[in-house]
Amino acid sequence: MARPPSSPSSPALRPLWVALGFVLTGLGVVGVVLPGIPGTGLLVLAAACFARGNPRWEAWLLSRPVVGQLVRDYRAGRGMPLRAKWAACTCILVAVAFSLSRLSSLPVQVALALVGLVGVLYITLRVPTRRP
Structure with a gap:
């Protein structure tokens, strides 16, 4: 390696x-x-x-x-298994949704939503999917 x-x-x-x-x-x-x-x-x-x-x-x-x-x-540049990508994106969305429900400041909500969106986009578009 x-x-x-x-x-x-x-x-x-x-x-x-x-x-x-x-x-x-x-x-x-x-x-x-x-x-x-x-x-x-x-x-x-x-x-x-x-x-x-x-x-x-x-x-x-x-x-x-x-x-x-x-x-x-x-x-090694192998990326993530598809199942792990789904799990990571789901966790990001759940964490962002939970946090948004607890926050009252609109600018903070927008910033948090954008950070979550960037995370999901990075995982889905930039991280290679490892095939079994």
């Missing part, structure tokens, strides 16, 4: 890259479970941070059963 290019990191910055990798990993795991948080994107960023800070932690992240597969698929 090809690793993405990473710029060399000075030894003084490596602990910061590792720390940021752990923060992003935690947020990414939460994002895999909760709608509205881009779990896969955060995990891809975590892997990139680990690659710059300590390749051993990158290998650890990539070896996780579900999380590692998401990152490896993204890096």
